[in-house]
Amino acid sequence: MEPFDAVIDYLREGRSGTLATIISRVGAAPRESGAKVFVGEDGKVHGTIGGGCVEAEVWQHARSVLRHSEPKRLRYAMSGTTVEDEGMICGGTVDLFLEPITAKHREVYEKIYACLSGNGRAVVVTRIDGGPFRKSLVPESGERLGDMALPDRLTEFDRIFQAGSPRVEDGLLIEAVVPPPRLYIYGGGHISQHISRMAKAVDFHVTIIDDREIFANRERFPEADEVIADEFRDVFETSRPPHNGYAVIVTRGHKHDAVVLEEVLKRPPRYTGMIGSRRKVKILFDDLRRKGFTEDLLGSVHAPIGIDIGAETPQEIAVSIVAELIKARSAAR
Numbered sequence: 001m002e003p004f005d006a007v008i009d010y011l012r013e014g015r016s017g018t019l020a021t022i023i024s025r026v027g028a029a030p031r032e033s034g035a036k037v038f039v040g041e042d043g044k045v046h047g048t049i050g051g052g053c054v055e056a057e058v059w060q061h062a063r064s065v066l067r068h069s070e071p072k073r074l075r076y077a078m079s080g081t082t083v084e085d086e087g088m089i090c091g092g093t094v095d096l097f098l099e100p101i102t103a104k105h106r107e108v109y110e111k112i113y114a115c116l117s118g119n120g121r122a123v124v125v126t127r128i129d130g131g132p133f134r135k136s137l138v139p140e141s142g143e144r145l146g147d148m149a150l151p152d153r154l155t156e157f158d159r160i161f162q163a164g165s166p167r168v169e170d171g172l173l174i175e176a177v178v179p180p181p182r183l184y185i186y187g188g189g190h191i192s193q194h195i196s197r198m199a200k201a202v203d204f205h206v207t208i209i210d211d212r213e214i215f216a217n218r219e220r221f222p223e224a225d226e227v228i229a230d231e232f233r234d235v236f237e238t239s240r241p242p243h244n245g246y247a248v249i250v251t252r253g254h255k256h257d258a259v260v261l262e263e264v265l266k267r268p269p270r271y272t273g274m275i276g277s278r279r280k281v282k283i284l285f286d287d288l289r290r291k292g293f294t295e296d297l298l299g300s301v302h303a304p305i306g307i308d309i310g311a312e313t314p315q316e317i318a319v320s321i322v323a324e325l326i327k328a329r330s331a332a333r
Protein backbone atom coordinates (compact mmCIF):
# COMPACT_ATOMS: atom_id res chain seq x y z
CA MET A 1 0.00 0.00 0.00
CA GLU A 2 1.30 3.45 -0.94
CA PRO A 3 1.87 6.01 1.87
CA PHE A 4 -1.15 8.24 1.14
CA ASP A 5 -3.44 5.27 0.53
CA ALA A 6 -2.56 4.21 4.05
CA VAL A 7 -2.81 7.75 5.48
CA ILE A 8 -6.40 8.08 4.22
CA ASP A 9 -7.38 4.58 5.34
CA TYR A 10 -6.10 5.25 8.86
CA LEU A 11 -7.76 8.66 9.14
CA ARG A 12 -11.10 7.35 7.88
CA GLU A 13 -10.92 4.59 10.48
CA GLY A 14 -10.18 7.09 13.26
CA ARG A 15 -6.55 6.02 13.57
CA SER A 16 -3.32 7.98 13.26
CA GLY A 17 0.37 7.57 12.43
CA THR A 18 3.54 9.33 11.33
CA LEU A 19 4.58 10.36 7.82
CA ALA A 20 8.30 10.67 7.08
CA THR A 21 9.55 12.62 4.04
CA ILE A 22 13.08 12.89 2.67
CA ILE A 23 13.55 16.65 2.36
CA SER A 24 17.12 16.55 1.05
CA ARG A 25 19.90 14.10 0.32
CA VAL A 26 23.61 14.21 -0.39
CA GLY A 27 25.54 11.38 -2.01
CA ALA A 28 24.31 7.89 -2.79
CA ALA A 29 21.21 7.79 -0.61
CA PRO A 30 18.77 5.04 -1.64
CA ARG A 31 15.74 7.27 -2.43
CA GLU A 32 15.25 10.71 -3.88
CA SER A 33 14.02 13.85 -2.13
CA GLY A 34 10.26 13.70 -1.68
CA ALA A 35 10.16 9.94 -1.02
CA LYS A 36 7.83 9.06 1.85
CA VAL A 37 7.04 6.29 4.28
CA PHE A 38 4.04 6.08 6.61
CA VAL A 39 4.21 4.34 9.99
CA GLY A 40 0.78 3.61 11.41
CA GLU A 41 -0.10 3.72 15.09
CA ASP A 42 -0.06 -0.08 14.96
CA GLY A 43 3.59 -0.04 13.84
CA LYS A 44 2.87 -1.17 10.28
CA VAL A 45 4.99 0.45 7.56
CA HIS A 46 3.58 1.60 4.21
CA GLY A 47 5.82 2.78 1.37
CA THR A 48 9.59 3.07 1.61
CA ILE A 49 12.41 5.57 1.81
CA GLY A 50 14.99 2.92 1.01
CA GLY A 51 14.64 0.29 3.72
CA GLY A 52 17.50 -0.88 5.90
CA CYS A 53 18.81 1.02 8.88
CA VAL A 54 17.40 4.38 7.69
CA GLU A 55 13.86 3.04 7.79
CA ALA A 56 14.51 1.31 11.11
CA GLU A 57 15.65 4.63 12.57
CA VAL A 58 12.55 6.37 11.23
CA TRP A 59 10.32 3.66 12.72
CA GLN A 60 11.78 4.30 16.18
CA HIS A 61 11.34 8.07 15.99
CA ALA A 62 7.87 7.75 14.46
CA ARG A 63 6.58 6.28 17.70
CA SER A 64 7.79 9.34 19.63
CA VAL A 65 6.34 11.79 17.08
CA LEU A 66 2.94 10.17 17.34
CA ARG A 67 3.02 9.86 21.11
CA HIS A 68 3.76 13.57 21.61
CA SER A 69 1.93 14.85 18.49
CA GLU A 70 5.02 16.89 17.62
CA PRO A 71 7.02 16.81 14.38
CA LYS A 72 10.72 16.08 14.25
CA ARG A 73 13.63 16.61 11.86
CA LEU A 74 16.28 13.93 11.51
CA ARG A 75 19.62 13.71 9.74
CA TYR A 76 20.94 10.26 8.98
CA ALA A 77 24.51 9.87 7.72
CA MET A 78 25.32 6.53 6.15
CA SER A 79 29.04 6.55 6.91
CA GLY A 80 31.51 3.96 5.75
CA THR A 81 31.22 2.26 9.11
CA THR A 82 27.44 2.14 8.86
CA VAL A 83 27.63 0.75 5.35
CA GLU A 84 30.01 -1.99 6.42
CA ASP A 85 28.12 -2.88 9.60
CA GLU A 86 24.68 -2.96 7.99
CA GLY A 87 25.64 -4.43 4.64
CA MET A 88 24.38 -1.32 2.81
CA ILE A 89 25.68 -0.11 -0.53
CA CYS A 90 24.88 3.57 0.02
CA GLY A 91 27.07 6.22 1.61
CA GLY A 92 25.05 9.43 1.52
CA THR A 93 23.25 11.65 4.00
CA VAL A 94 19.50 12.19 4.19
CA ASP A 95 17.50 14.85 6.00
CA LEU A 96 14.01 13.75 7.00
CA PHE A 97 10.92 15.40 8.37
CA LEU A 98 8.49 13.36 10.46
CA GLU A 99 4.97 14.72 10.90
CA PRO A 100 2.12 13.41 13.05
CA ILE A 101 -0.87 12.29 10.99
CA THR A 102 -4.02 13.21 12.89
CA ALA A 103 -7.57 14.29 12.11
CA LYS A 104 -6.57 17.95 12.49
CA HIS A 105 -5.21 18.09 8.93
CA ARG A 106 -7.47 15.48 7.41
CA GLU A 107 -8.87 17.91 4.83
CA VAL A 108 -5.36 18.59 3.52
CA TYR A 109 -4.46 14.90 3.34
CA GLU A 110 -7.75 14.09 1.62
CA LYS A 111 -6.98 16.70 -1.06
CA ILE A 112 -3.45 15.35 -1.52
CA TYR A 113 -4.94 11.89 -1.99
CA ALA A 114 -7.44 13.24 -4.52
CA CYS A 115 -4.65 14.87 -6.53
CA LEU A 116 -2.60 11.68 -6.50
CA SER A 117 -5.70 9.84 -7.72
CA GLY A 118 -5.79 12.02 -10.83
CA ASN A 119 -7.91 14.97 -9.70
CA GLY A 120 -5.69 17.97 -10.38
CA ARG A 121 -2.45 19.35 -9.03
CA ALA A 122 -1.59 21.29 -5.88
CA VAL A 123 1.20 22.78 -3.80
CA VAL A 124 1.59 21.57 -0.22
CA VAL A 125 3.41 23.68 2.36
CA THR A 126 4.54 22.28 5.70
CA ARG A 127 6.21 24.24 8.49
CA ILE A 128 9.29 22.31 9.54
CA ASP A 129 11.14 24.97 11.57
CA GLY A 130 10.39 27.81 13.91
CA GLY A 131 7.08 27.06 15.50
CA PRO A 132 4.24 24.58 16.01
CA PHE A 133 3.30 22.12 13.27
CA ARG A 134 1.33 23.74 10.45
CA LYS A 135 0.27 22.39 7.06
CA SER A 136 -1.59 23.96 4.15
CA LEU A 137 -2.43 23.21 0.54
CA VAL A 138 -3.19 25.34 -2.51
CA PRO A 139 -4.80 23.56 -5.50
CA GLU A 140 -4.59 25.11 -8.94
CA SER A 141 -8.16 26.29 -8.53
CA GLY A 142 -6.84 28.73 -5.94
CA GLU A 143 -8.68 27.98 -2.69
CA ARG A 144 -6.49 27.44 0.35
CA LEU A 145 -6.85 24.58 2.83
CA GLY A 146 -5.12 24.16 6.14
CA ASP A 147 -4.01 26.38 8.98
CA MET A 148 -1.24 28.61 7.67
CA ALA A 149 -1.04 31.97 5.94
CA LEU A 150 0.96 31.37 2.78
CA PRO A 151 3.18 33.70 0.73
CA ASP A 152 1.69 34.87 -2.57
CA ARG A 153 4.61 33.35 -4.52
CA LEU A 154 3.20 29.91 -3.84
CA THR A 155 0.59 30.51 -6.54
CA GLU A 156 3.37 30.43 -9.16
CA PHE A 157 2.40 26.86 -9.96
CA ASP A 158 4.40 26.32 -13.13
CA ARG A 159 7.68 27.26 -11.44
CA ILE A 160 6.98 24.97 -8.50
CA PHE A 161 5.86 22.04 -10.65
CA GLN A 162 8.84 22.38 -12.98
CA ALA A 163 11.23 22.28 -10.02
CA GLY A 164 10.27 18.65 -9.48
CA SER A 165 11.92 17.99 -6.13
CA PRO A 166 10.63 19.54 -2.90
CA ARG A 167 12.56 22.44 -1.45
CA VAL A 168 12.93 24.20 1.87
CA GLU A 169 12.49 27.99 2.08
CA ASP A 170 12.23 30.08 5.25
CA GLY A 171 11.46 27.06 7.40
CA LEU A 172 8.80 25.79 4.97
CA LEU A 173 8.83 22.53 3.04
CA ILE A 174 7.27 23.22 -0.37
CA GLU A 175 6.11 20.23 -2.42
CA ALA A 176 4.29 19.89 -5.71
CA VAL A 177 1.57 17.25 -5.74
CA VAL A 178 0.89 15.89 -9.22
CA PRO A 179 -1.04 12.84 -10.42
CA PRO A 180 1.02 9.81 -11.44
CA PRO A 181 1.66 9.38 -15.17
CA ARG A 182 -1.26 7.80 -17.01
CA LEU A 183 -0.67 4.52 -18.81
CA TYR A 184 -3.22 3.17 -21.30
CA ILE A 185 -2.86 -0.54 -22.06
CA TYR A 186 -4.75 -1.67 -25.16
CA GLY A 187 -5.49 -5.38 -24.92
CA GLY A 188 -6.46 -7.49 -21.93
CA GLY A 189 -4.39 -10.65 -22.45
CA HIS A 190 -1.82 -12.38 -20.27
CA ILE A 191 0.98 -9.91 -21.03
CA SER A 192 -1.32 -7.02 -20.14
CA GLN A 193 -2.09 -8.55 -16.76
CA HIS A 194 1.58 -8.61 -15.86
CA ILE A 195 2.21 -5.12 -17.29
CA SER A 196 -0.68 -3.74 -15.26
CA ARG A 197 0.56 -5.19 -11.96
CA MET A 198 4.14 -4.09 -12.53
CA ALA A 199 3.19 -0.63 -13.75
CA LYS A 200 1.01 -0.01 -10.68
CA ALA A 201 3.90 -1.13 -8.46
CA VAL A 202 6.08 1.62 -9.97
CA ASP A 203 3.44 4.34 -9.67
CA PHE A 204 1.66 4.54 -13.01
CA HIS A 205 -2.07 5.25 -13.22
CA VAL A 206 -3.27 2.27 -15.26
CA THR A 207 -6.21 2.08 -17.67
CA ILE A 208 -7.01 -1.25 -19.35
CA ILE A 209 -8.94 -1.33 -22.62
CA ASP A 210 -10.24 -4.35 -24.51
CA ASP A 211 -13.25 -4.95 -26.74
CA ARG A 212 -14.25 -8.09 -24.82
CA GLU A 213 -15.78 -7.88 -21.34
CA ILE A 214 -14.49 -11.36 -20.58
CA PHE A 215 -10.98 -9.86 -20.76
CA ALA A 216 -11.63 -6.29 -19.62
CA ASN A 217 -12.97 -6.81 -16.11
CA ARG A 218 -12.05 -6.28 -12.46
CA GLU A 219 -11.43 -9.96 -11.80
CA ARG A 220 -8.54 -9.95 -14.27
CA PHE A 221 -7.27 -6.47 -13.40
CA PRO A 222 -8.06 -5.76 -9.72
CA GLU A 223 -5.15 -3.33 -9.37
CA ALA A 224 -5.99 -1.17 -12.42
CA ASP A 225 -7.38 2.32 -11.86
CA GLU A 226 -9.82 1.96 -14.75
CA VAL A 227 -11.02 -0.93 -16.88
CA ILE A 228 -12.89 -0.18 -20.12
CA ALA A 229 -14.73 -2.70 -22.30
CA ASP A 230 -15.43 -1.05 -25.65
CA GLU A 231 -14.57 -1.28 -29.33
CA PHE A 232 -11.00 -0.12 -29.83
CA ARG A 233 -11.89 2.55 -32.36
CA ASP A 234 -14.90 3.82 -30.41
CA VAL A 235 -13.06 4.22 -27.11
CA PHE A 236 -11.06 7.17 -28.45
CA GLU A 237 -14.22 9.26 -28.58
CA THR A 238 -14.32 9.37 -24.77
CA SER A 239 -10.87 8.29 -23.54
CA ARG A 240 -7.37 8.67 -24.92
CA PRO A 241 -3.86 9.12 -23.52
CA PRO A 242 -3.01 12.76 -22.67
CA HIS A 243 -0.02 14.43 -24.32
CA ASN A 244 2.18 13.47 -21.35
CA GLY A 245 0.71 9.96 -21.11
CA TYR A 246 1.85 6.50 -22.18
CA ALA A 247 0.22 4.05 -24.60
CA VAL A 248 1.08 0.35 -24.75
CA ILE A 249 -0.51 -1.60 -27.63
CA VAL A 250 -0.71 -5.33 -26.94
CA THR A 251 -4.00 -6.39 -28.51
CA ARG A 252 -4.74 -9.89 -29.76
CA GLY A 253 -4.00 -9.27 -33.41
CA HIS A 254 -2.64 -7.24 -36.30
CA LYS A 255 -6.02 -5.71 -37.21
CA HIS A 256 -6.68 -4.33 -33.73
CA ASP A 257 -3.09 -3.10 -33.31
CA ALA A 258 -3.46 -1.15 -36.56
CA VAL A 259 -6.68 0.52 -35.41
CA VAL A 260 -5.25 1.52 -32.05
CA LEU A 261 -1.90 2.74 -33.38
CA GLU A 262 -3.56 4.96 -35.99
CA GLU A 263 -5.89 6.53 -33.41
CA VAL A 264 -3.14 7.02 -30.83
CA LEU A 265 -0.87 8.77 -33.35
CA LYS A 266 -3.56 11.27 -34.29
CA ARG A 267 -2.81 12.92 -30.94
CA PRO A 268 0.44 11.25 -29.86
CA PRO A 269 1.25 10.92 -26.16
CA ARG A 270 4.72 11.08 -24.64
CA TYR A 271 5.31 7.37 -25.23
CA THR A 272 3.76 4.92 -27.67
CA GLY A 273 4.87 1.29 -27.81
CA MET A 274 3.51 -1.64 -29.80
CA ILE A 275 4.26 -5.34 -29.51
CA GLY A 276 5.02 -7.39 -32.62
CA SER A 277 7.64 -8.69 -35.00
CA ARG A 278 9.66 -6.35 -37.20
CA ARG A 279 7.74 -7.68 -40.19
CA LYS A 280 4.39 -6.77 -38.63
CA VAL A 281 5.67 -3.35 -37.61
CA LYS A 282 6.85 -2.68 -41.19
CA ILE A 283 3.46 -3.64 -42.63
CA LEU A 284 1.60 -1.33 -40.23
CA PHE A 285 4.04 1.54 -40.73
CA ASP A 286 3.82 1.26 -44.52
CA ASP A 287 0.04 1.51 -44.28
CA LEU A 288 0.29 4.60 -42.05
CA ARG A 289 2.75 6.23 -44.46
CA ARG A 290 0.20 5.83 -47.22
CA LYS A 291 -2.31 7.60 -44.96
CA GLY A 292 0.02 10.56 -44.52
CA PHE A 293 1.72 9.89 -41.18
CA THR A 294 5.23 11.36 -41.13
CA GLU A 295 8.52 9.54 -40.65
CA ASP A 296 9.23 11.55 -37.50
CA LEU A 297 5.95 10.47 -35.97
CA LEU A 298 6.41 6.83 -36.91
CA GLY A 299 9.99 6.98 -35.64
CA SER A 300 8.72 7.96 -32.20
CA VAL A 301 6.92 4.62 -31.80
CA HIS A 302 8.72 1.99 -29.75
CA ALA A 303 8.15 -1.05 -31.93
CA PRO A 304 8.94 -3.77 -31.24
CA ILE A 305 8.21 -2.63 -27.71
CA GLY A 306 10.38 -3.16 -24.66
CA ILE A 307 14.06 -3.23 -23.71
CA ASP A 308 15.88 -6.18 -25.28
CA ILE A 309 16.51 -8.61 -22.43
CA GLY A 310 15.86 -11.79 -24.37
CA ALA A 311 12.34 -12.00 -22.95
CA GLU A 312 10.18 -14.99 -23.90
CA THR A 313 7.44 -15.57 -21.31
CA PRO A 314 4.56 -13.11 -20.71
CA GLN A 315 6.14 -12.18 -17.38
CA GLU A 316 9.53 -11.48 -18.96
CA ILE A 317 7.99 -9.49 -21.81
CA ALA A 318 6.10 -7.40 -19.25
CA VAL A 319 9.35 -6.72 -17.38
CA SER A 320 11.00 -5.49 -20.59
CA ILE A 321 8.03 -3.22 -21.39
CA VAL A 322 7.72 -1.70 -17.93
CA ALA A 323 11.47 -1.14 -17.82
CA GLU A 324 11.16 0.87 -21.04
CA LEU A 325 8.26 2.85 -19.55
CA ILE A 326 10.38 3.70 -16.51
CA LYS A 327 13.22 4.79 -18.78
CA ALA A 328 10.89 7.05 -20.79
CA ARG A 329 9.42 8.53 -17.60
CA SER A 330 12.88 9.25 -16.17
CA ALA A 331 13.97 10.98 -19.38
CA ALA A 332 10.93 13.26 -19.19
CA ARG A 333 11.68 14.52 -15.70
